[in-house]
Each structure stands twice: as structure tokens, then as C-alpha cells.
Amino acid sequence: MSxxxxxxxxxxxxxxxxxxxxxxxxxxxxGAVVTFTGLVRDMHDDRRVSxxxxxxxxxxxxxxxxxxxxxxxxxxxxxxxxxxxRVGELQAGEQIVFVGVGxxxxxxxxxxxxxxxxxxxxxxxxxxxxxxxxxxxxxxAKDSDAAAAERWQR
Amino acid sequence: MIxxxxxxxxxxxxxxxxxxxxxxxxxxxxxxxxxxLAERHGAQKGAVLREAKLLMAVNQAVARPDTGIRDGDEVAxxxxxxxx
Numbered sequence: 001m002s003x004x005x006x007x008x009x010x011x012x013x014x015x016x017x018x019x020x021x022x023x024x025x026x027x028x029x030x031g032a033v034v035t036f037t038g039l040v041r042d043m044h045d046d047r048r049v050s051x052x053x054x055x056x057x058x059x060x061x062x063x064x065x066x067x068x069x070x071x072x073x074x075x076x077x078x079x080x081x082x083x084x085x086r087v088g089e090l091q092a093g094e095q096i097v098f099v100g101v102g103x104x105x106x107x108x109x110x111x112x113x114x115x116x117x118x119x120x121x122x123x124x125x126x127x128x129x130x131x132x133x134x135x136x137x138x139x140x141a142k143d144s145d146a147a148a149a150e151r152w153q154r
Numbered sequence: 155m156i157x158x159x160x161x162x163x164x165x166x167x168x169x170x171x172x173x174x175x176x177x178x179x180x181x182x183x184x185x186x187x188x189x190x191l192a193e194r195h196g197a198q199k200g201a202v203l204r205e206a207k208l209l210m211a212v213n214q215a216v217a218r219p220d221t222g223i224r225d226g227d228e229v230a231x232x233x234x235x236x237x238x
Contacts, residue, residue, distance in 0.1 A: 038238060054237070055162050057230060060214035085237060097238055117238055125211070125230075126237025127162035138163045141234035 006069035006081040010061050012088040015098055020082055027080035029102020034109035036099045036117055042092035044130045044139070051091040053136065057125035061085070064124045072101070072116055076108035083116065085126065115152055122149040156181070156223060158191065161232035167202040168195055177225040184210050185219035187229060207234055 007023070009015070017037055024033045040052050065083050072081060080102035090096060099120070101112045128139040156175040165171050173191075181187055188208070192200035202208070210217045211230045223229060 056237070057159070057161055057211070057214070057232070060211055060230070063214050121238035122235065123216070124237045125161070125232065125235055127233065128236045129162075138233070139236045141236050145238075 004069075004073045004078040004081045006066065006073070006083065008062060008065045008069060009082075009084040010056065010065070010087060011084070012086060014086070014095060015084045017095075017098065020084065020098055020100055024080045024082060024100050024102040027102065029079050031104040032106040032109040033100065033102050034106070034113045035101075036097075036113050037095055038097035038117075040090050040092050040094050040096055044132070044137075047132050049092055049130045049132055051089060051094075051131045052096070052139075053089050053129040053131060054085075054087045054096070055127045055129065056085075056087045060125050061087075065120070068116060068119045068123060071119070072112045075115070076103065076112045078103050078108060078112055081112070081116075083120065085120070085124070087126070089131075118145070118149040118152060121145045156187065156225065157228045158187070159228065159230040161230065163233050164202055164208070164231050168199050182222060183219065184212065184217050184221045184223055184229060187223055188219070188231065191231075203231060208232075209234060 082100040084098040099116045101109045103109045129136045188203045192203040
């Protein structure tokens with residue numbers, strides 16, 4: 001089985017959902033393209049959020065995303081895979097993360113995207129600080145995310 | 155030297171992004187290093203390095219308290235991740 005060559009990007013700049021989805025087709029998706037886009041919500045704990053600051057661990061971030069991508073490619077027959085994660089200061093409503101997968105059939109594509117997000121949220125070294133009127137607060141990791149990631153280990 | 159990096163709320167509580175530690179025969183694991191650094195930073199600040207939820211990495215790979223460390227390693231301490 002040929003390994004899918006993942007496109008992994010960590011950057012402050014925005015991305016185009018349209019271009020990334022088209023790129024998955026160009027890179028070999030023959031039957032299915034599934035994508036997920038994560039956005040900065042404008043509320044946190046009932047308080048209005050003006051934006052987020054995304055901190056990361058340069059070097060480990062890319063390594064971690066490559067490992068997660070490799071694991072997805074090992075579990076499902078994928079033809080193309082992209083992970084884009086923005087870092088730095090982002091405003092409410094902006095795109096934060098893109099995960100996209102191409103494959104011959106839809107089941108693999110849906111499952112792989114779900115897996116990639118669950119693992120990214122619990123293993124990749126990013127930390128969010130929500131920027132609010134009274135200052136910034138580090139977002140706490142959620143038990144529900146840990147539980148979601150754990151189900152892939154059974 | 156062992157390079158230590160701190161991220162997010164761990165960095166803020168220690169008031170420091172990075173520091174160096176001289177290797178020593180008594181410094182064999184990440185747990186040994188965390189204990190030394192907690193002492194170095196004092197009871198109030200150093201407490202963050204004793205928290206159960208603290209995560210760690212050695213040379214940019216996920217590590218555990220019993221992971222071995224040696225001269226030239228890069229060790230990082232950070233809170234549970236919240237990307238995505």
C-alpha cells in the first residue's frame with residue numbers, strides 16, 4: 001500500500017477551503033473528499049471572546065501532526081491528507097484548523113477526518129488563550145476530547 | 155547542558171520561557187529534572203511542576219516522568235494541549 005504523502009502546514013496566515021479541497025482531488029482522491037474546518041467561536045464560558053492567541057511548540061508541532069497523519073494513513077486506505085493549523089493571534093469568526101482527506105470510498109474519509117481531529121485536539125502541542133475584555137484566559141482541555149480520542153484505541 | 159522549555163500557563167506561572175540545567179549523575183529522568191526545577195523556583199512557583207496534569211516532552215517527542223534524559227537533550231514542560 002503506498003503511503004499517502006500528507007500536506008502538513010503550521011502558519012499564521014489564513015487558508016482557502018476551496019483550494020485545499022481542490023488540491024486533495026489533484027493529489028489523487030478518486031472517490032471521496034471529506035474536509036473539516038474549525039473556527040474561532042465568539043463566546044467562551046458565556047463571555048464574549050474577541051479572539052484567540054494560539055501558542056505552539058515549534059518543531060514538535062510539525063512532528064506531532066506528521067505522526068498523527070501517518071497513523072491515519074496506516075489505519076485507512078487514504079489517497080491524500082492535509083492538516084493546516086493556524087497559530088498566533090486570530091479573531092472571532094476566523095478559520096483555525098483544516099483537516100481534509102481523499103480516498104476511494106467515503107467511509108475511510110469520514111472516519112479518518114474524525115480520527116485526525118480527535119488526535120490533534122489531544123496530542124498536538126498547541127495551547128489556546130481566549131482574548132476577552134478583562135484580559136486573556138488559557139482555555140482548559142476538555143474531558144470530552146480525551147474521551148473522544150480514547151475510543152480510537154479500542 | 156539540558157535545555158528546558160516551558161509553554162503556555164506553565165511558562166506564565168514560572169515567569170520564564172526557558173532555562174538550562176547542568177547534567178548530573180543524579181539527574182536520570184524527567185521526574186528528577188522536574189523535582190530539581192521545582193526546588194529551584196521555590197514553593198509557590200515551583201508547584202506547577204508538581205501538578206499531576208503536567209505534560210512533558212524530550213527532544214520534541216512525548217515523554218513520561220520515567221523517561222530518561224541526558225546531556226544535550228531538550229526537555230519541555232506544558233499543560234494539557236488545547237489545539238484544533
